Amino acid sequence: MKRQRNLVPRNQRSFLGVLTTLTTLIALGTLTGAGAQTPKVVNLTYWNWGVEGTQGQIDRFNASHPGIKVTWNKVPSSGFYDKLSTALKADNAPDVANIELQFLPTVISTGGLIDLNKYGVAAYKARFEPWVWNQVALGGSTYAIPTDLGPMGMLYRADLFKKYGVAVPKTWAEYASAASKLHAADPKLFITTFAPNDAGWFSGMAWQSGAKWFEISGDSWKVTINDSATKRVAQYWQDLIDKKLVKPGPIWADGWYNDLQTGEVATWLTASWGTGFLESFAPKTSGNWRVAPLPSWEAGKPAASNWGGSTTAVTKSSKFPKEAATFALWLGTDLKGSVKPLVKTGAWFPAVRGAMDNADLSLTSKFYGNQAVNRVFKNASRVVDTRFQWGPTMSQVYRDLQDGFGAAVNGKGNLSSVLDTVQESTLAAMRKQGFDVK
Amino acid sequence: MNSSLAHSKTFRRSRRNRIKATPYLFLLPFATLFTAFFLLPILYALEQSLFTQHRSGLGLGTPTVRFSGLSNYFDVFRDPVFYQGVGRVVLYGAVQIPTMLGLALLLALLLDTATVRFKNFIRMAAFAPYAVPSVVAALLWGFFYNPRFSPIVQVMQALGLGTPNLLGPDAIVFSLANIAVWQWTGYNTLIIYAGLQAIGPELYEAARVDGCTGIQMARFIKIPLVAPTLILTTIFSIIGTLQLFNEPLVLKQISNSISNVYTPNLYAYYTAFGNNNYNYAAALAVLLAFVTFVFSFGFLRLSNRAGDS
Numbered sequence: 001m002k003r004q005r006n007l008v009p010r011n012q013r014s015f016l017g018v019l020t021t022l023t024t025l026i027a028l029g030t031l032t033g034a035g036a037q038t039p040k041v042v043n044l045t046y047w048n049w050g051v052e053g054t055q056g057q058i059d060r061f062n063a064s065h066p067g068i069k070v071t072w073n074k075v076p077s078s079g080f081y082d083k084l085s086t087a088l089k090a091d092n093a094p095d096v097a098n099i100e101l102q103f104l105p106t107v108i109s110t111g112g113l114i115d116l117n118k119y120g121v122a123a124y125k126a127r128f129e130p131w132v133w134n135q136v137a138l139g140g141s142t143y144a145i146p147t148d149l150g151p152m153g154m155l156y157r158a159d160l161f162k163k164y165g166v167a168v169p170k171t172w173a174e175y176a177s178a179a180s181k182l183h184a185a186d187p188k189l190f191i192t193t194f195a196p197n198d199a200g201w202f203s204g205m206a207w208q209s210g211a212k213w214f215e216i217s218g219d220s221w222k223v224t225i226n227d228s229a230t231k232r233v234a235q236y237w238q239d240l241i242d243k244k245l246v247k248p249g250p251i252w253a254d255g256w257y258n259d260l261q262t263g264e265v266a267t268w269l270t271a272s273w274g275t276g277f278l279e280s281f282a283p284k285t286s287g288n289w290r291v292a293p294l295p296s297w298e299a300g301k302p303a304a305s306n307w308g309g310s311t312t313a314v315t316k317s318s319k320f321p322k323e324a325a326t327f328a329l330w331l332g333t334d335l336k337g338s339v340k341p342l343v344k345t346g347a348w349f350p351a352v353r354g355a356m357d358n359a360d361l362s363l364t365s366k367f368y369g370n371q372a373v374n375r376v377f378k379n380a381s382r383v384v385d386t387r388f389q390w391g392p393t394m395s396q397v398y399r400d401l402q403d404g405f406g407a408a409v410n411g412k413g414n415l416s417s418v419l420d421t422v423q424e425s426t427l428a429a430m431r432k433q434g435f436d437v438k
Numbered sequence: 439m440n441s442s443l444a445h446s447k448t449f450r451r452s453r454r455n456r457i458k459a460t461p462y463l464f465l466l467p468f469a470t471l472f473t474a475f476f477l478l479p480i481l482y483a484l485e486q487s488l489f490t491q492h493r494s495g496l497g498l499g500t501p502t503v504r505f506s507g508l509s510n511y512f513d514v515f516r517d518p519v520f521y522q523g524v525g526r527v528v529l530y531g532a533v534q535i536p537t538m539l540g541l542a543l544l545l546a547l548l549l550d551t552a553t554v555r556f557k558n559f560i561r562m563a564a565f566a567p568y569a570v571p572s573v574v575a576a577l578l579w580g581f582f583y584n585p586r587f588s589p590i591v592q593v594m595q596a597l598g599l600g601t602p603n604l605l606g607p608d609a610i611v612f613s614l615a616n617i618a619v620w621q622w623t624g625y626n627t628l629i630i631y632a633g634l635q636a637i638g639p640e641l642y643e644a645a646r647v648d649g650c651t652g653i654q655m656a657r658f659i660k661i662p663l664v665a666p667t668l669i670l671t672t673i674f675s676i677i678g679t680l681q682l683f684n685e686p687l688v689l690k691q692i693s694n695s696i697s698n699v700y701t702p703n704l705y706a707y708y709t710a711f712g713n714n715n716y717n718y719a720a721a722l723a724v725l726l727a728f729v730t731f732v733f734s735f736g737f738l739r740l741s742n743r744a745g746d747s
Contacts, residue, residue, distance in 0.1 A: 079711075081712075082711035082712065085711055089714075089716070106714075108499075109493070109497050109498055109501070109714075110714050111499050111500025112500075138496070139498045196694050197691075197694070219495040219496060220495065221496065248694060249694065250691065250694060252691075253691060254581075254584060254586070254587070255586045255587075255692065258586050259586075392496075392497055392498070393713070395712040395713060395714075396712065396713050399698045399708065399712060402697075403698055403699065406695065406696075407607075407697070409694050410607045410694060410695060411607075429713070433491060433493060433497070433713075433715065434491065434492045434497060435495075435496070435497040436494060436495045436497070
């Protein structure tokens with residue numbers, strides 16, 4: 001007798017049935033999705049690392065721009081650029097991202113940012129200080145809108161200087177002698193922490209000294225990290241390290257926060273945004289700190305530099321570049337909704353001109369003994385050297401500087417020789433990546 | 439008759455085919471995940487390592503990616519940073535692996551003695567550090583090493599022994615090794631202990647009859663018979679050590695002595711995500727895997743030859 005041959009055995013039949021149903025459901029789902037109307041509200045994502053007041057800015061923007069909804073993704077600052085570059089490579093980066101001035105050329109050279117000139121941003125050039133616009137407009141395109149700056153100054157423990165009868169230094173020579181006087185008076189006290197782990201700080205020192213690490217000449221880059229202006233900074237700090245008058249250590253670390261709190265560090269050479277950070281690091285020292293301009297190399301000739309400062313850029317992953325550009329422009333230039341509220345809280349030193357009126361400049365802070373802190377930084381921002389330019393491999397430059405300084409602080413080599421090494425390694429890295437370097 | 443014979447043959451064949459498919463269906467989930475998350479990324483890395491990025495002029499745009507054959511590998515061969523990194527992890531391994539396995543062997547032998555009390559508790563206590571995620575462990579030990587918070591430093595200061603700089607360039611290798619020893623000793627103890635259980639008790643009885651003391655039993659019976667397990671744990675340790683990443687990454691935040699390129703893995707990470715040079719990082723990763731293979735295979739060969747002699 002012929003046996004009935006089931007071409008498809010029973011258990012496999014039910015499996016196939018389930019599979020068919022699932023496939024049909026998925027197909028129907030995508031069809032309905034595709035057939036839906038284009039959304040009336042454009043959704044944008046924005047990345048920054050948690051600047052105070054950001055949520056307020058986003059809410060005000062969303063309220064005043066009914067067709068656009070911005071969502072804020074707070075990405076921690078440690079590893080922020082690593083995450084951004086990975087996202088750019090995977091083409092799922094946020095529509096809009098906060099990028100610091102020093103890393104802007106690096107991100108631009110991944111090809112991940114769009115040229116904002118086609119959205120009419122060039123008309124806003126006059127609203128910013130020329131040195132700032134030079135750092136966002138490169139090679140004929142404008143890649144980002146500046147939001148805030150970090151003019152540098154000196155935060156110092158006025159009470160400790162007074163206690164030990166040391167005058168507040170106005171020149172670097174005075175700073176060095178203050179260092180030895182303070183340390184002699186109290187062996188646990190150091191004038192400041194020399195931080196090998198944040199090359200941004202050292203860049204600011206070199207910038208103030210008149211250094212010109214990178215320069216665009218025509219269609220190629222010129223690199224001089226070990227120029228004489230930077231070398232004098234390196235020799236200055238190496239001298240202080242050798243005499244053990246500064247504390248070598250990582251900043252942005254628990255040990256350093258502790259030192260600030262317990263009064264073992266007398267000054268912090270930092271940017272305007274450092275004032276807010278210091279308040280959160282060392283609340284117990286409230287009222288003891290004041291702000292002064294950075295010591296200068298020549299008496300009577302104040303000079304300043306910038307540390308940090310941010311911009312807002314639009315990435316290639318954005319499906320709505322026009323709306324994203326609108327948001328970026330709003331963040332940097334809208335006085336009422338974006339800039340002034342963050343100036344009031346001290347979170348921003350604004351890049352756009354005319355954002356700080358007399359009232360803002362006269363704002364006093366209890367932490368800083370009722371001193372009008374903004375005015376000091378405003379004066380500093382007027383004497384920032386305008387020629388400083390960032391290179392396209394700042395991640396590599398910073399890390400090589402940091403590694404070299406770390407070794408120097410441990411006795412292997414000195415800061416000057418590190419500059420020579422980094423000059424070589426930067427030239428090599430840039431040439432290897434195909435940049436035209438002279 | 440012909441047809442029924444043919445029918446029965448096909449029936450038998452189809453039944454055999456149906457039975458053969460089942461084990462493969464069971465393997466399918468593992469095989470899919472293995473291929474997707476292990477094989478494919480390796481193949482992707484191999485492919486990426488054969489290309490390089492090219493720019494021209496100011497380079498302010500997307501770089502072009504061109505096929506360049508083995509040029510990335512030649513660059514790695516000429517890269518002193520890679521060799522320094524490998525040298526560092528070999529030095530680190532030379533400190534950490536014997537210490538850890540020595541401790542693990544000692545603990546396993548102690549656990550195996552009949553007179554040890556609280557056997558279960560000791561086993562749990564030794565194994566507990568393994569349950570701590572390695573990043574958390576590094577953070578914990580970071581506080582122990584930080585001169586401001588460290589009880590170790592405070593005790594030494596109280597005893598008048600000065601302030602040791604556990605994060606300084608002289609001590610950092612030992613400090614890193616210490617974290618790994620703390621974490622992995624228990625794990626290796628359990629593996630060696632399991633190996634010890636496989637030794638037949640008749641051997642011990644015979645040894646006792648011959649008048650062997652405990653220590654002699656350990657030296658002449660237990661350790662030689664547990665040698666294959668030791669070889670296994672050593673190879674695992676070599677593979678793990680050469681890929682050192684977590685502990686230096688975490689301790690880098692608080693120490694001046696750990697550079698961004700301290701280990702080959704850190705170098706590859708920094709090259710990929712800091713320098714956006716994914717192709718060179720892929721070559722570094724492939725060569726690191728090759729170095730790991732050479733070391734572990736070399737050790738296996740060495741121990742086999744020693745075992746034969």
